[in-house]
Each structure stands twice: as structure tokens, then as C-alpha cells.
Amino acid sequence: MKLIEGFDSNYRYILVAARRARQLQSGAPPVVTTNSRKPCRIAQDEIRAGKVKWEIPETRSAAEQASEVLDKAFGEA
Numbered sequence: 001m002k003l004i005e006g007f008d009s010n011y012r013y014i015l016v017a018a019r020r021a022r023q024l025q026s027g028a029p030p031v032v033t034t035n036s037r038k039p040c041r042i043a044q045d046e047i048r049a050g051k052v053k054w055e056i057p058e059t060r061s062a063a064e065q066a067s068e069v070l071d072k073a074f075g076e077a
Contacts (some may be wrong), residue, residue: 004047008056016054017043 007013020043024030030042031051046052060068 006050012056013047016052017047020046020052055057 003010004013005018011070017040024039024042030046032046032049034041034042034045036042043052044052
């Protein structure tokens with residue numbers, strides 16, 4: 001299966017489209033003109049038009065998170 005341009009995986013594309021579709025269902029206005037009335041399809045059209053911005057959050061290991069919590073608890077940071 002071909003990757004959608006701008007995405008590192010098809011899974012991430014689905015996550016972004018689903019989140020945007022939920023926003024549309026909650027009343028957010030579409031940012032592109034489309035003939036579709038379905039939130040999932042509108043979200044896909046918005047992504048293809050480059051109107052939906054997303055970023056990959058920085059991930060830290062469990063050890064790094066635990067170290068940070070301990071440093072804060074003992075006042076070392």
C-alpha cells in the first residue's frame with residue numbers, strides 16, 4: 001500500500017484523519033470546499049489539500065521519565 005504524501009506511515013494518516021473527523025463531528029467548520037457530507041471524507045480531503053497540520057510528539061523512555069520524576073521529587077532539577 002502506498003504512503004500518503006507527508007506521512008511516515010498509513011497508521012499515522014488514519015490517526016490524523018480520525019481526529020480531524022471527530023473535530024468536524026463536534027461542530028468544527030470544514031477548511032476546504034467539498035461535495036461530501038461525511039466527516040471522514042471531509043477530513044481526508046482536508047489532509048490531501050494540506051490544510052491539516054500535525055506533528056509527532058517527542059517520546060521519552062520510561063527510564064528517562066522516571067529519572068525526571070525523581071529529580072523533581074528530590075529538588076535536583
